[in-house]
Amino acid sequence: MASPALPEISKPKIVDGPGGYVLEDVPHLTDYIPDLPTYPNLLQDNPAYSVVKQYFVHVDDSVPQKVVVHKDDPKGIHFRRAGARQKVYFHSDDVHACIVTCGGLCPGLNTVVREIVCGLHHMYGVKKVLGIDGGYKGFYAKNTVYLNPKVVNDIHKRGGTILGTSRGGHDTSKIVDSIQDRGINQVYIIGGDGTQRGAALIFEEIRRRGLKVSVAGIPKTIDNDIPVIDKSFGFDTAVEEAQRAINAAHVESESFENCIGLVKLMGRYSGFIAMYATLASRDVDCCLIPESPFYLEGPGGLFEYIEKRLKEDEHMVIVIAEGAGQELLSQSIQSTTDASGNKLLQDVGLWISQSIKDHFSKQKMPINLKYIDPTYMIRAVPSNASDNVYCTLLAQSAVHGAMAGYTGFTSGLVNGRHTYIPFNRIIEKQNKVVITDRMWARLLSSTNQPSFLRPSTNLLSNGNGSQKSLDKKVTH
Ligand SMILES: Nc1ncnc2c1ncn2[C@@H]1O[C@H](COP(=O)(O)OP(=O)(O)O)[C@@H](O)[C@H]1O
Numbered sequence: 106m107a108s109p110a111l112p113e114i115s116k117p118k119i120v121d122g123p124g125g126y127v128l129e130d131v132p133h134l135t136d137y138i139p140d141l142p143t144y145p146n147l148l149q150d151n152p153a154y155s156v157v158k159q160y161f162v163h164v165d166d167s168v169p170q171k172v173v174v175h176k177d178d179p180k181g182i183h184f185r186r187a188g189a190r191q192k193v194y195f196h197s198d199d200v201h202a203c204i205v206t207c208g209g210l211c212p213g214l215n216t217v218v219r220e221i222v223c224g225l226h227h228m229y230g231v232k233k234v235l236g237i238d239g240g241y242k243g244f245y246a247k248n249t250v251y252l253n254p255k256v257v258n259d260i261h262k263r264g265g266t267i268l269g270t271s272r273g274g275h276d277t278s279k280i281v282d283s284i285q286d287r288g289i290n291q292v293y294i295i296g297g298d299g300t301q302r303g304a305a306l307i308f309e310e311i312r313r314r315g316l317k318v319s320v321a322g323i324p325k326t327i328d329n330d331i332p333v334i335d336k337s338f339g340f341d342t343a344v345e346e347a348q349r350a351i352n353a354a355h356v357e358s359e360s361f362e363n364c365i366g367l368v369k370l371m372g373r374y375s376g377f378i379a380m381y382a383t384l385a386s387r388d389v390d391c392c393l394i395p396e397s398p399f400y401l402e403g404p405g406g407l408f409e410y411i412e413k414r415l416k417e418d419e420h421m422v423i424v425i426a427e428g429a430g431q432e433l434l435s436q437s438i439q440s441t442t443d444a445s446g447n448k449l450l451q452d453v454g455l456w457i458s459q460s461i462k463d464h465f466s467k468q469k470m471p472i473n474l475k476y477i478d479p480t481y482m483i484r485a486v487p488s489n490a491s492d493n494v495y496c497t498l499l500a501q502s503a504v505h506g507a508m509a510g511y512t513g514f515t516s517g518l519v520n521g522r523h524t525y526i527p528f529n530r531i532i533e534k535q536n537k538v539v540i541t542d543r544m545w546a547r548l549l550s551s552t553n554q555p556s557f558l559r560p561s562t563n564l565l566s567n568g569n570g571s572q573k574s575l576d577k578k579v580t581h
């Protein structure tokens with residue numbers, strides 16, 4: 106039953122140390138259930154792990170958020186280092202875990218599911234792991250399936266998620282009722298920014314009810330729009346897969362006279378896939394992303410640049426993120442949202458294709474345009490080798506954290522180290538390409554595209570809420 110002394114929403118756990126050290130800690134079951142028994146970690150007797158010197162993570166280990174510092178800087182924000190602890194708060198036989206996948210597809214979902222099941226089973230001897238069918242609503246409106254290492258053995262070789270996924274349907278109290286009724290005590294939630302918001306609400310409700318249930322998030326999104334973490338799993342695979350479409354666009358455009366190869370990639374609010382796919386390819390002449398507004402007509406505009414490239418080379422490749430230029434084409438049409446509340450975007454690829462064709466037809470300049478939309482193909486593939494390893498470590502970190510009694514955390518990579526990040530830091534904002542940073546400057550210098558800043562533009566939001574002067578092309 107809920108303790109009457111508990112506040113409705115948990116406060117962030119901030120621990121200060123000397124030299125300006127700050128630990129943004131994650132909640133622990135003992136924060137609201139005192140005197141929980143502990144058990145020795147079974148890994149100490151596991152032949153695979155017991156030979157590793159210092160396999161267990163020291164209780165005080167933490168990872169700095171900022172690694173580039175000056176000598177007089179305070180030590181700054183740190184996150185708790187992920188990994189196995191010497192003491193655990195669950196007896197193997199008592200664990201009843203569940204796994205749910207929510208939101209859009211992402212390469213690696215099945216690998217994470219597999220490694221949670223195998224990690225619980227092989228490292229901690231946990232036998233009861235339930236798969237929730239079809240995202241959050243599956244907790245109360247769908248079937249469930251028991252998972253074991255045999256069932257999940259080959260799933261990492263397949264795209265998608267064997268559990269199914271969905272948007273919408275997050276009903277916190279129905280979900281927590283289901284968790285409570287089924288006697289689930291570890292909840293693994295794999296999903297993007299929306300999912301982690303939902304996970305934070307589930308954690309708060311569980312805490313309010315005083316239940317001994319650990320809630321662990323694993324961040325998923327090909328958009329890479331989750332803050333704090335280095336990158337989300339599946340992102341590398343998506344960038345790699347995008348190369349196939351860009352190569353095709355390049356081959357097509359080189360083979361016809363005055364030909365433009367146009368590729369639309371995913372990226373609703375964040376243009377990371379488009380940016381990295383462009384940087385990787387070197388065949389792209391122009392990359393358009395949501396964070397960097399552009400315009401079509403007049404000096405410095407897209408049409409002028411296309412004309413220049415076609416006159417110089419007779420071909421060009423444009424990569425456009427689905428969220429780019431929405432302000433140019435959405436003025437007359439009412440915006441709608443999907444079941445999760447995400448804005449439904451209009452097809453910028455079709456719009457820009459038509460606009461380019463109309464413009465050059467008016468100019469009486471014959472062009473060819475080949476439009477490739479590989480968006481769903483990019484996220485429906487299985488994860489590549491490096492994402493598979495990454496998914497494994499994220500899943501194992503989540504398992505170690507839940508077994509150690511941590512809760513209300515997302516398992517994430519910070520500066521190359523696995524950490525536990527409190528939900529409040531994961532859901533406070535979206536990660537976006539900062540067009541005043543070096544990476545975007547590298548892209549501009551690799552494509553030679555205009556910055557599309559009108560001479561009058563001197564202030565623009567950089568996507569992180571602050572305003573920066575963008576009067577000149579970024580060259581740092
Ligand atoms: N603010 C929110 N509060 C609670 N649940 C949310 C919230 N935003 C999204 N969700 C739920 O999380 C799930 C996935 O969200 P969605 O935005 O579709 O994908 P993603 O997690 O990949 O960003 C959906 O079931 C949705 O209902």
Ligand SMILES: O=P(O)(O)OC[C@H]1O[C@](O)(COP(=O)(O)O)[C@@H](O)[C@@H]1O
Pocket residue numbers: 208209210297298299325326327328371372373427443484
């Ligand atoms: O058509 P769907 O399935 O709603 O998915 C489209 C969206 O899903 C994504 O691939 C991923 O978004 P989420 O991580 O929020 O699920 C976006 O890039 C894209 O806008």
Ligand SMILES: [Mg+2]
Pocket residue numbers: 208297298299326
């Ligand atoms: Mg999202």
